[in-house]
Amino acid sequence: MTDLLAARLQMAVSLAFHIVFAVVGIGMPVLMILAERRWHRTGDRLFLELAHRWARGTAILFAVGAVSGTVLSFELGLLWPRFMERAGAIIGMPFSLEGFAFFTEAIFLGVYLYGWDRVSPRAHLAAGGLVAVSGGLSGIFVVIANAWMNAPTGFDLVDGRPVNIDPIAAMLNPAAFAQTLHMTLAAYAATGFIVAGIHALHLLPDPRNAFHRRALAVALLVGAPAALVQPLSGDLCGRVVARRQPAKLAAMEGQFRTEVGAPLRIGGWPDERAGETRYAIEIPKGLSLLAFHDPGATVKGLDAFPRRDWPPVAVVHVAFQVMVGLGSVMALVGAWALALMACGRDLTTHRWLLRALVVAAPMGFLCIEAGWTVTEVGRQPWVIYEVLRTADAVTPMPGLVVPFTIFTLLYCFLGLIVVWLLYRQVLKSPAAAAEAMPVGARSREGV
């Protein structure tokens, strides 16, 4: 294994691991404060129990997210020092802002998790609200930095060196809005769906369980609308990629030849050697229509780029198909659930919906992993698109297979422990939950 490959794999493993915890850190606080607010409003203690339980899960996940995020901030330099040397002054700004947002998140998460009986109920809820807002902002700032790598702006290149640096223009890069919107919605959809799926699993054998019924309702309130509108933000992302990174779009779609009125390929396997995508279902003019909103538009194929500037086509295409496919399923399931809720139906009597929610539970996270594969692998061979090659950014440190192996083993181990702990702490039904509290009881108890 070359050092470059080891460095890329270590970065991939670190990102793939951290993104799960980062997403939960954005989504779970929203679920917790919704549940806690309902408890304030209705006095129904099952909502308080729900907030407690979700908070326990969040505590475990947030801790692992905080330390794995620290690893990433160092790895930017440990693995890609030549990248940071050039990009730091241009794109360090959103990272600095993220630092402060994360600080706020960590402070108020401490208040939230440990302050149940130390601060007033209103202050507690407000602390949760601050965690939710700053968690969302942290994600947005980091994604802005990533968007800049795809659509670098805010500097001029003179003799290969960036000059006339404008960090604000870099933050307002053309990919920033679409990417941050897409990722923020993805975080809410993925968190909402995995929580909904877990509680749907409990409701299948026990549909009257009041605890899980409340949990399902709150989780769907967050997850379903996000999944429903996500295809629209995906369309926005796609069109930015079409304009700014045509080679990435060609890889996503398995488009080898430049074509007027290019078809949309669903599925299929791109064969880089033969220069064609086999076994795909083709919808005539579909890609031109989607990418440029014009059925006659010309879509650049990979043949428009020198071979050394191609991203790995098969990986990007398959990852994109996975993301779009699973994302579509989530949007449909979300629409189904929302339609039933809008009609005032009892979701737990629709067993096929519960089953669909169980199946869709992990899909949000699979979509996120696949989507980041599209973004990151699709940007190759560049670390800063058309400015700096990944191969020129890597550290001169030899033997990078060693840290790659260590971090991979460490993260596999931690991942197993986290799953086991969540199973014990959060997934098992609370013993007393079957005895429902009267829903209409409006007296607030305790505290």
Added chain:
Amino acid sequence: MTHSLTRPDVLAGLIVVALNGYVLLGGADFGGGVWDLLASGPRRDRQRALIAEAIGPIWEANHVWLIIVIVLLFTCFPPAFAELATTLHIPLTLMLIGIVLRGSAFTFRAYHNGDSATQLRWGRVFAIASSVTPVLLGVCVGALASGAVPRAGKTGFTAVFVAPWLTPFCLGAGALTLALFAFLAAVYLTVEARDVALQEDFRRRALGAALAVFVAAAGTLAAALRGAPLTARGLTAMPWALPLHVATGAAAVAAIGALWARRYGLARLAAGAQVSLIVWGWALALYPYIVPPTLTIAGAAAPEVTLTLVLWAVAGGALALFPSLVYLFRIFKRS
């Protein structure tokens, strides 16, 4: 001072402020892990419970100071970050593994309730990681101070990637960092302890750690005279050196005196001052370099526009964060 402070100087100073925050707060959390490892006597379990209670609500916020150090460094002084991350790849990676294991194990122990054998094992991981990580941090800080980080003119794996940090001086700096963190933690815990017996436990530990700090500091200084002439010169020959040493020594004596007299609030104040003065002494010994002996603060600085924006961001961030931090500590800490 012969010249006024430039904008890069101010930002370098802010990085030291953040590092100082990390040492005083995050450092003490690591020190807590050291005392978890060394917990002993009839009150062993209560010592551990007190440490966990003291760290629990705040360690994640305390940890963010390190992230602030890193992002300010790579935004404002990108070449310095690139050079440090390249040469110190090995100790930094080991430190990260320590950070990951410390944080994860602490949380796993807290939530693995009902199974005391497993909790004990996680506690062990937490304690060992807490004890090893500060040594590696100190090694990196020492390597920077000794002027061995720049790669120019070096060839071969050992010369570039190992020799700069595997020196008696750097190991001394590592031991000193560990002793300082343990000292801070023990002093803080005397304030946090609710009963006299536990207070006495940590008072004895604080006094022991103070002795360890003294030994490690003397050893490091001796190694500096031989192995890190740049630091040694900074720490002895500069005009500010003597007043700084006097102030540091006075704070140390005050901390020990207050511990002796069981005036724990005062001891906490003096210990904090002592450790902060050591951090600033280290920083001043580097000045005007950021990666001695080649990269100066002015030479490594990002363009003015970036520095100005970061200053605004820090000002805004501080305005929001300080009240929040005060709020956090008022809820969970005794004054």
